[in-house]
Amino acid sequence: MMVNPADTTISGALADATERALREAEIRLPPDVLAVLRRATAAERDAIARQELGNILENIALAEERQVPICQDTGVPVVYLTLPPDIGLSPGLFEGVREGVRRATAAIPLRPNVVDPLTRENTNDNTGAGMPAVHVTPGDRLTVTVLPKGAGSENVSRIGMLLPSQAAEIPRFVAETMLLAGGKPCPPVILGVGIGGTFDVAAALAKEALLLPVDTMDDYEQELCDAVNALGIGPMGLGGDTTALSVKVKRAGCHTASLPVAVNVQCWASRRATVEVKR
Numbered sequence: 001m002m003v004n005p006a007d008t009t010i011s012g013a014l015a016d017a018t019e020r021a022l023r024e025a026e027i028r029l030p031p032d033v034l035a036v037l038r039r040a041t042a043a044e045r046d047a048i049a050r051q052e053l054g055n056i057l058e059n060i061a062l063a064e065e066r067q068v069p070i071c072q073d074t075g076v077p078v079v080y081l082t083l084p085p086d087i088g089l090s091p092g093l094f095e096g097v098r099e100g101v102r103r104a105t106a107a108i109p110l111r112p113n114v115v116d117p118l119t120r121e122n123t124n125d126n127t128g129a130g131m132p133a134v135h136v137t138p139g140d141r142l143t144v145t146v147l148p149k150g151a152g153s154e155n156v157s158r159i160g161m162l163l164p165s166q167a168a169e170i171p172r173f174v175a176e177t178m179l180l181a182g183g184k185p186c187p188p189v190i191l192g193v194g195i196g197g198t199f200d201v202a203a204a205l206a207k208e209a210l211l212l213p214v215d216t217m218d219d220y221e222q223e224l225c226d227a228v229n230a231l232g233i234g235p236m237g238l239g240g241d242t243t244a245l246s247v248k249v250k251r252a253g254c255h256t257a258s259l260p261v262a263v264n265v266q267c268w269a270s271r272r273a274t275v276e277v278k279r
C-alpha cells in the first residue's frame with residue numbers, strides 16, 4: 001500500500017487532537033452547560049430537586065479536581081471533523097481518529113463500551129465496525145469535535161415520521177419522548193431535535209443540535225422546553241421544575257409529503273469538546 005507522508009503526519013496530529021478532545025470532554029463540562037445547570041439550581045422550587053442538582057454540581061467539581069471522568073459511563077465517541085480546502089478526505093484521517101480513541105481509552109481511562117451488536121464481543125478500545133462514528137464537513141480549519149454519548153440517554157431517543165399536517169403536534173411528540181423516558185436518561189436533560197430532511201437526516205440533525213450552545217433558546221426551542229418541564233419529572237426523575245435544561249433545534253428541507261422529527265436525548269453530562277489540529 002502506498003502511504004503519503006503528508007497523510008501520515010495529519011493522521012498522527014489528528015490522533016493527538018482526538019485524544020486531547022476526549023480528555024477535555026470527559027473531565028470538564030462546557031461553560032454553557034455549567035451555566036444552565038447553575039441557573040436551573042437557583043430557580044428550582046422543589047427541595048429534593050435542588051439537592052439533586054447540588055449533587056450533580058458537586059460531582060462535576062470533584063471530577064475536575066481529581067481529573068477523572070464526570071460519569072462512569074464514558075459513552076461512545078461521536079466525532080465531527082471540519083476539513084479545510086487543502087486537506088482531502090483520506091483513510092489516514094479516519095485512522096487518526098480511531099488511534100486517538102484507542103489512546104484515550106487506555107490513558108484517561110475510558111470504559112470500553114463498544115461491542116459487536118449481536119455477539120456482544122467487546123473490542124476493549126472503543127473502536128469497532130463503523131465506530132467511532134465520524135462526520136465530516138468543510139471548514140476553514142482542521143478541527144476535531146467529540147461528543148461522548150452515554151447509553152442511558154441515547155436509548156430513550158426517538159424518531160417519528162409525522163405527517164405534514166402534524167407540525168403543531170411536534171411539541172407534544174417531544175414532551176411524549178421524555179414522558180416515556182422518565183428518569184432513565186438521568187435528567188435534567190438537554191434535547192437535540194432534528195426536524196425535516198429524511199429519516200436518517202433528522203436523526204443526524206438531532207445529534208448535531210447537541211453541539212449548539214445551550215444557554216440561549218429561540219422562541220420555538222423555549223416552547224418545546226416548557227412543554228417538557230411541564231411534565232414535572234425533575235432531576236433524576238424525583239420530581240421538580242427542572243426536567244430539561246435546554247432544547248436545541250436544527251432543521252432541513254424535506255419531502256412535501258413528509259415531516260420527520262427526531263429527538264436525541266442527552267443527560268446532564270452533556271460532554272463535548274473541540275480541538276484544532278496543529279499542522
Ligand code: SF4
Binds near residue numbers: 075153267
Ligand atoms: S445517562 Fe449520562 S449521567 Fe446517566 S449514566 Fe449515562 S452518561 Fe452518565
